[in-house]
Amino acid sequence: MSAISSLRDLTYERQLTIRQRKGRVLEVIAFFSILLGIAILLTLLIDVFLDGLPWLHPRLFTEFPSRFPEKAGLRSALQGSIWLMVFTALMAIPIGVGAGIYLEEFAPKNRLTEFIEINIANLAGVPSIIYGLLGLGLFVRGLGLGRSLLAGALTMTLLVLPIIIVTTREAIRAVPRSIRLAALALGANEWETARDHVLAYSMPAILTGVILAMSRAIGETAPLITIGALTYIAFDLRGPLDIFTVLPIQIFNWVSLPQKDFQNLAAAGIIVLLALLLSMNAIAIWLRNRLFIRW
Secondary structure, three states, X not given: OXXXXXXXXXXXXXXXXXXXXXXXXXXXXXXXXXHHHHHHHHHHHXXXXXXXXXXXXXXXXXXXXXXXXXXXXXXXXXXXXHHHHHHHHHHHHHHHHHHHHHHHHHXXXXXXXXXXXXXXXXXXXXXXXXXXXXXXXXXXXXOOOOOEHHHHHHHHHHHHHHHXXXXXXXXXXXXOHHHHHHHHHXXXXXXXXXXXXXXXXXHHHHHHXXXXXXXXXXXXXXXXXXXXXXXXXXXXXXXXXXEOOOHHHHHHHHHOOOOHHHHHHHHHHHHHHHHHHHHHHHHHHHHHHHHHHXX
16 A cells, blocks of 8 residues: 555656646746737837837827828827717716616616626627628618718727626626625615715726727727728818718828828827827826725
8 A cells, every 4th residue: 555655646746747847838938928929019119109200290280181291190080089089988988887787786687688798798709890880880871970970989889888888797796795785784775875885896997997998999990991981081070970080090091102201100190099098098097096095
């Protein structure tokens, strides 16, 4: 018996050594994979900044697109991106957060709600071009909104709604049940419990989901091209029913042109888009941290 026990211990030690070696090999592979990804990202960013920084002048923000690189600007595209994000946020955040609260706190647990939950989770992974086709059929043609800013905002709202709903539900689900029971024990009804306690504790995590959703929306091009967003707009936006363009479409248009100057302008547009994205995320993160400290 002692010989068998010693053989088992030896076999176990050998297997443990092999597992530890495999674990170290995988750690090294993962580490160098991360370094490779960071190196590629830094290379792309350095190349973009080297090409685009000389073209970052005030005229880039005050002039409309032009056939002449020295006169071309991002004025209409920048206006379109900002207003598109504003309208999308105004529609997507209340609907998405409200739907998440209802499904997690108030909806009865039956086959219908299970069917809805499964479809929402699946919609979060649908390619964005599908939402563009849906927006083309529903908003552009069905509701007669045409190639307007409102049609684009509604399409983007459909794109980000599943993400906001899923992250809202996960954030609410992470709130301890004791918080709900304590509020109910003190006389609060279900709505007051959800509004004043559950939503308050889950708001920082919900805002994280909103940041991810809006970051995806600001860089989307395929759905907007599908609904007919233009590449050349030479006037200011006057209302939600005007035709529009956005920064990714304008950048794509400049990249497709053969002149080197337009490609440098596209690099400058990428820098502006990154700055807009980082500014939007910084505001949302500041708001999230402020709410976290407050609650």
